[in-house]
Amino acid sequence: MHTPDNIAIQISPFGDPDQALQAAQQLSQQYQIPLAQDNQNASILLGWHQTAKDPIPKLALFQPESGAVFIDFTQGKKAHRRQFGGGKGQPLVRAMGKLENRLPNIIDATAGMGGDSFVLASLGFEVLMLERARAVAALLEDALRRGKNTATHTHDTELLDILSRLQLLHTNSASFLQDATDTKPTIDVVYMDPMYPEKKKKAATKKEMKVLQNLVGPDQDSQHLLQAALQAARYRVVVKRPKGAAIITLDNPKLTPTAQIASPNTRYDIYSIKAFLSAGLLTP
Ligand SMILES: C[S@@+](CC[C@H](N)C(=O)[O-])C[C@H]1O[C@@H](n2cnc3c(N)ncnc32)[C@H](O)[C@@H]1O
Structure with missing residues (x-):
């Protein structure tokens, strides 16, 4: 922690x-x-x-x-992405996949500044955001409360609906998912966007990311989180990686992505639980 x-x-x-x-x-x-x-x-x-x-x-x-x-769900980049962000065709959304008759529910195991969760909630997904860094969790909690107040005062029912699809827990996702294994049927997708490895050229990093990097440092335990996610998800696990980055290696080297979706700077590695179960790589 x-x-x-x-x-x-x-x-x-x-x-x-x-x-x-x-x-x-x-x-x-x-x-x-x-x-x-x-x-x-x-x-x-x-x-x-x-x-x-x-x-x-x-x-x-x-x-x-x-x-x-700070985080603002009502204006700025997040509101802009909601209006013009590419809808259901964008790689992040396609990576979540489809169930037969409903949208999969999602655990965002690395909520951060809530950008990805907000995009998913704005397209109808129910998202449980987990964040272990206390200051980041505090920012998210404040932004959710403030966003709901603003949406109520401005009668913005669409925004209110989006924000009501977002739940937040301040916790370590790996432990949460390990404890949640008994309630597995309720978790369809686990999404994770670990901190990127430290870059040599830091100048281009956005202000938001710089603060996160200073607060939480580079990723050190995404293997552990991915392992817990694979045990807990019912449908799939999606991992966001920088373009060209190696996949996260696990103790069992056969647990590699079953599909990938690439976008200009990012790649989504998809781990299909069904495929792993039928190959005997995971136990039900
Ligand atoms: C790159 S940021 C995520 C950015 C996020 N996708 C967004 O759109 O704003 C990674 C975040 O995941 C959090 N994190 C990493 N490992 C975690 C874990 N095991 N449990 C909970 N949060 C974790 C970090 O504290 C950090 O805030």
């Missing part, structure tokens, strides 16, 4: 100081992140962002070299 000591909570300078302190203390307790006054070494701060133009307070991550990083 990642327990970064480079993060602390900044009390909001906006609004009533007593309420701001209470909100910070509550967050600190819920996610076990110290207040900035108790961790002066923190290089990343979790706090509230608000501007005169956009006065709704948003939980955000701040680090010296980038401004506020």
Whole structure:
């Protein structure tokens, strides 16, 4: 489990100081992140962002070299991707596959900033988002709550429906999936998008990803997660990889993708549970 000591909570300078302190203390307790006054070494701060133009307070991550990083399901990139993002034909969605008479339900085992989950929910999938990094889980929780409030106030029933298809749990997915093996019939697809391996050329990395990289570091245990996912999923496991990256190697070298879907920068490795079961590579 990642327990970064480079993060602390900044009390909001906006609004009533007593309420701001209470909100910070509550967050600190819920996610076990110290207040900035108790961790002066923190290089990343979790706090509230608000501007005169956009006065709704948003939980955000701040680090010296980038401004506020927060999640917004109501506007910006995520809303844009919902409107113009390529619909059902996009590789991410095709990778989820089809069941006979309904859409598969999905566990997004690496929720991150919620981008992929949001696209899937906007196309009708029920998605359970799992995120183990406490600050990232806190951002997701805040964005879901804020998004639902905004959608309610603006009578945006479509957005409200999308957000109600997204559930969030702050947990380590590998343990969650191992514990969930008994309830296997309810998990159709496990989707995972582990952190990419560290790149030499970092300049082009997006602000959002930079903060994630500083917070959670490069991937170290996606093999373990993939193994747990293969045991828990009923229909398929989908792994997002950078274009040209090696597949995730497992102890059993025969457990390799049964199909792949490529897009310009990304590849989706698909592991069909049915194929593995009939080949005797997995036990029911
Ligand atoms: C590359 S990001 C995912 C980005 C996401 N697909 C999106 O669209 O924003 C990977 C995230 O997975 C999380 N993660 C990695 N392994 C995990 C695990 N075993 N359990 C829960 N979360 C995990 C990391 O903390 C990080 O936030």
